[in-house]
Amino acid sequence: MEKQLVPRLRVDNLFIHGVGPVSLDIEKGECVGLSGPSGSGKSLFLRAIADMEPHGGTICLDGTEQALIPAPAWRRQVGLLPSESRWWSDTVGDHFAMSAASGLNRLGFDAGIMTWPVSRLSSGERQRLALLRLLENKPHLLLLDEPTANLDEETSATVEELIRAYREETDAAVVWVGHQRAQLNRVASRFFAMESGRMISSGGVP
C-alpha cells in the first residue's frame, strides 16, 4: 500500500541559478511535458535533477534522496538525454556496454552499425543511438531535452514509440522537454511551462 504512495520523482523547493523554487511530483509511468522559451531554465532544471549542477532543495527518486545515492548510480537511474548527443570514442560499439540488438531493430538499425565510425552517423542516427545507449542503463526516470529536435517526422515517430514502449515495460517516468505542442500532446499527460525560472502548470491531469 505504502509503496503506491511514493512518487517516482519528488522535487521539493528546488533552486538552481535563478530557477525556482520548483516543487513537483511525477508518478510511476507518467510522462510530463515541459515547454517554455529558450533560456527559461528548462535544461537547467533537468541538469539539477540529474545532479549535474550544484543546487538547493531536495530531489527524491522512489523515495530515496539524491544525496544518499552515489552520483554515478543516481545518473544511471535518472537518464538525461541532452539535445545534442556526445561521443568520445571512434566506433559506435565502443559506446555501448553490451549488444543492444533488440533496440537496434526497433529503431531501424541492423547490428552492423556497431562497427561503424561515429563520424559516419547522421545527426538523426546519433540521437537515436544516444537514446538506445541511455536505455541500456535501465533508468527509472528519463529526462529528455528536445529528443527529436534534429529528426524528421518519421524518425521522430519511431523515437516516440520506443520511449512509450520503454515507459510501459518498466514503469519509468519521463520528463519531456519540447517545443511542439502537438508532439507533447501525443506523448505527455500533464504539462508545465517554464517562464523566467518559474514552473507553471499548463493543464492535463491534476
Place this chain on the structure above:
Amino acid sequence: MTSETIFLTPTDLSLAALLVIALALVSRRMGLGLAGQIIVAAFRTALQLCLVGLVLKVVFASINPLLIGCMALVMLVAAAREVVARQKRRFVGWWGFGMGAGSMFVSSFAITTFALAAIIGVDPWYTPQYAIPLLGMMLGNTMTGISLGLDRLTESAWERRSTIEGRLMLGHTWSEAIGEIRRTSVRSAMIPTINSMAAAGLVSLPGMMTGQILAGNPPLEAVKYQILIMFIISAGTGFGALIAVWTGARRLFDERHRLRLDRLKTAGQ
C-alpha cells in the same frame, strides 16, 4: 691534462649582449612586437644571475642548513609561480599555486635528496655546491613538465566539456570521464624529457655537461654526471606531472562527480 679555465670579462659579455640587441632591432623592424620583451628578458637574465651568483657565494661559504633550506624554498616558490603564470586557464584560489608547489616539492625535493644522499653520497648531504645546482636543474625541468601537463589538462577539459558531461550523464565516474584527457596530459608533459634523453649527445651537448667541460673537467666525468642528471630529471618530471595532473583532474570535479569548470579562470581575468 686540461687547459686552464678562461675567465670572462665584462667586455666579453658586452659583445654577446650586442647579439641580443641586434636581434631586438631586427624584430622591431619586422614588427614582431617582441623587441621590448627581448630586452627586458635579457636584462632579467643578467640581473637575476648576478644576484644568484652573489647569493651562492654567501651560501657556499658556510654550510648552514637553514640558509640552504631558505634558498631551496625561494626556488620552489618561484617555480610554482612560474607554473601558474604559464597556464591559460588557472585554478581559482590557492589551488593552482598549491598544485604546482606540492607536486614539485614531492618530486624534485624527494628525488634530489635521494640523489644527494644515496647516489652521489656527499657529506653532509645538503652540501650547497651539489644541492643547489641539482635542485635548480630539477625544479627548472619539472616546472616545464608540470605546466605543460596542467595546461593540457585544463585546456582539454574546457574544450571537451560537453563530452565529459555526456559520459557523466550516462553514469560514468569522474575518473572514467576524464581518463583519456588525463593520460594525454601526462604524456604531453613527459614527452619533451623523453625526447631529450633520446637525443642527448647526438644533437646537443646538455648545458651542465658543457659547463663542466668548459670548466676543464675530464669529459667522461662530465658525462657520468650528465647521465645521472638526465635520469633524475626524467623521473622528477614524470612523477611530478603525474601528481599534478591527477590532483588537477580531481579538482575539476566535486564530490558529486560534477564537472566544475567554474573552478578555473582564464588568465588575465
